Structure formats: C-alpha cells, structure tokens
Amino acid sequence: MFRINKLTDYAVVLLVDMARSDKVRAAQQIALDTGVPLPTVAKVMKALLRSGLVVSHRGACGGYGLAHPPRSITVADMIQALEGPIALTACVDKAPHADGEEACGLGSLCPMNGQWDTVNRRVEAALRTVTLADMAAGPLPAFAPEFTRARAAVLAAEMGAERAGEMAS
Template sequence: MFRINKLTDYAVVLLVDMARSDSVRAAHQIAADTGVPGPTVAKVMKALVRSGLVRSARGASGGYVLARPADRIAVADMIQALEGPIAMTACVDTAEEGCEREGFCTMAGHWNRVNTAVRKALQGITLADMAAPTLPPPWAVEGVMASSAGQESYREGSRASS
C-alpha cells in the first residue's frame, strides 16, 4: 500500500488550515485551531519553511503564513516538502542508490512511467482544491432524504394498519 507518513498528513492539515485563515498565526494558535500537538506543529512548520511553502516572521505579531497563494501549491509540493522526491520504488532514474539487479532487471525503466503518472496527478491537485469546502453530491443528499421519507411513510403506513 502506498501511504504518506503521519508528518506529511499533519502538514496537509496545517496547510489547509492556513489556506482557509489567510492570516499570520503563531504555532501555538495553529495547534489550537487544528488539534495537532504543538511540538508536531513546530517540527512540521520548520520543514515547510525550509521547503519554501511557508514563511515565518519573528516578533510579537509573528508567526507563519503561506509563502505563495494556495492555488500555486500542489499536493506534490506538500509531499515532497516532508518526504523528498515522489517515487514508487527505489529503482527510478532519479534514485541516488543503485540496485544490485540493475543490469538485468526486466522492470528497469518501466517504473518511471508510473512515477511520472503519480507525480502528474499530485501536481494537478492544489492546496486551494484541498481547502475548498466539501459538499456531498446531490444524489447522496437526495438518496438520504428519499430513503428517510420512504422509511417514514412505511412506518406511518404500518401504524395506520395496526
């Protein structure tokens, strides 16, 4: 299973919160607003500042703010800030380490297509997309209402016949 690590998950939570508030806030305020523990917020913010996704300001009115608009920060950027280059396997063109089977591996070069597709998909979703409010699809709301109404009618009908 392909999974991002817990710190990356927290980074996305923090960035979404920052995109929604659009104001400079201290780490302790971000922690209080998101429910992420303060030490974790501090650790994640350091990585996000280092990667250029977040700016920090010192002083009494200091804190953290997005370094660029949310629609210019891709999910791929968020993942790479905490985990490094996106790669499904270690045997890709950009890998720093070689593989002992590299000379005769039948998969050599094929994983690059998968990595490119995953990276492209993650580049196509922005922080603004992630921060947008989610609404249930109309069919889900109608289905719940219709289902509830149907059950209510059934109950009323069964009471009437008893």
C-alpha cells in the same frame, strides 16, 4: 494501504487551515486551532519552510504564513515537501551509495529499466491536479469552520490541564 506519512497528513491539515485563515499565526495558535500537538506543528513547519511552501517571521508577533496563493500549491508539492521526490521504488533515485553501488541491489541487471519512471511521472501528474485551494474549499464541509475550531479547543483542553494552560497563556 499505500499510505503517505502521518506527518505529511498533518502538513496538509495545517496548510488547509492556513489557507482558510490567511493570516500569519504563531505555531502555538495554529496548534490550538487545528488540535495538532505543538511540537508536531513545529516539526512540520520546519519541513514546509525548507521547501518554501510557508514563510516564517521570528520574534514577538511572529509566526507562519503561506508563501504562495493556495491555488498554486498542489498536493504533489505538499507531499514532496515532507517526503522528498516522488519515487515509488528505490530503482528510480539512482544516487550511488558511498561504496559506489546503486540503490537497487540488482543494479543495471534490474529488469525494470526505466519502467517505473513512467509510473512515477503519471502519479505525480495526478497529484498535481489537486491544489491546496481545492482541499481548503471542499465540496461541503460537514461543519462550519467556527464549530470546528471550537471543538478543537475543547479537544486541546482535554489533552491535559498543564499543557492546555501553557498553550492558552
């Protein structure tokens, strides 16, 4: 499957929504607009904030906004924000463990010496060719954003009365 994390997937969904809205919104509002559970939105935003992809404003009327124009945020940036450096194998991040041993058990005996570096660089380059603006624009969204938003609200309501009430307050 060669998957990215679900959390990373959420991050892209949230960032696309932010790129389309282009306003500072509270995490609660973003959760409502996208249908992603609030605690998950909070967790993702924390990671995006640390990586400098979004900016935050605390206090009343606070919220999150994009730190850069969508055109200059790439898929590689989003993935790296959630999952760290792009390293397909343990061989490449040679950060020695506490006991001085290398991450790859075989150490310098590993016959792959540096071959994975090439692969990693090419994958990262590929991921750098698609931007948030591309993701947000889309060739032809099946539904207009308004419909999407309305449908998401319905979904949020169905998630449970107590939570929906709390979120809608």
